[in-house]
Amino acid sequence: MTRLRLVGAMAAILTVLLLQATLVAPVLAPLAVSLPAVLVAAIALTDGPSTGMSFGFAAGLVADLGTSHPAGVLALCWLGVGLVCGAAADRHRLRHDALTAGVVCGVAGSAATLLLALVNAGPVWTDALRDLVPVTVADTVLALGLLVIVRRMLRSEALRAPRPVLTDLVIGGRHG
């Protein structure tokens, strides 16, 4: 990982957490739409599961520590988002990837709610089921916009991965 990618990742985590707390969450309340989760998905869909997992874990841990619930819950969920999205990336069809991001983020959000209900840290498990569909739709819409930005940035000279990720090679081989 280059120094520039590290700085970019930290800036992205901070920015997205601030936007989530001050804009997205208040505006879309009571829907638990998560901009950080969608960003993790977008990065994983663009850069592969390794980057997605690392970014998801780091962002989740910072988000966990910034709240009162046990640290590690969001880190685990967003790690899963990075992993699944990185593995399921299409990379050529924007709408397909946005839908993947929306579904995975919706499920991850419900999983986080269930996990928090399990450790008795606030929400009840029925919230997870009630919000699943609307949150998935909202996450998909968010992902449509965010994917375009993330793809453009991660394919720039400064933030491009030092080595092509394995999935790129596979895709390259498949598409000839």
Next chain:
Amino acid sequence: MRKLTRRQRLSAIALSVLAACFITLDLGGGSLREAHTGVRGTLGGLYRGTDALLGPARRWLEGVPSAGTNQARIEQLRREVARLNGELAKQAADRHTEAQLAGLQRASDGSDHTLLPARVIALGPGQGFDWTVTLDVGSRGGVQAGQTVTDGAGLVGRVLQADSDSSVVLLAADPGSGVGVRDVRSGEIGVASGAGPSGFLFVPLSPTARIEVGDRLVSGPSGASSYIAGLSVGTVTAVRTSADGTVRASVRPATSPTAVDLVAVILDPGATVAGRAPLRPGR
């Protein structure tokens, strides 16, 4: 779905275990309390800064879904404001009426007359005269034709006709009517003819009478006028002497003929009154 490399699988497992450790540690005790406090403090400061920047946009966005609701709320508040303004106006009118009634009571006390308060309910020509008003009291309240009407400060007119619950009053300022008056300063008597909104035109009986600007005129003398004597009619504002020696004076009325509202009919002594309570001297 692509297959993960061995390294990616190991990384995923390691990070998952790490996350589980964090959860266990945080649930088990206060091991991460300091970390929570530090991150919360840092993010809290940043949240405030960001909110200052994005707050207006956020509030605008939050208001979009409830725009219709807000419109309904605005309409409701407008109706409420209109209702409260109406109540305020009513209270102001009540205070005005209270002051007028107090004035009438003082007039009753000062003149030993019994006054029946009445509200002007209609204006307009009637009975062949131009300047009449209709009051909301009539013969059931003791009102009879010919009785004098005052507003407590001065002469208003006299009752032309009394029905059971209303009466028509000819204003003293009617251009076709005249009032027998006395100049308070000189004692000269004469006739004040109605001049509409201008008030009266006073012509003393004596051609040699000395009338001065500022002289106050009252109705009277008693028995020689159709009005109760002693009521203020107006104040002389200009005096002109014609070539034949006739003196004429313009008189500003004590009561504006175009702004009468709450007035009182001066009842005859011993009149039977039903309904509205009259104002009696010394009460």
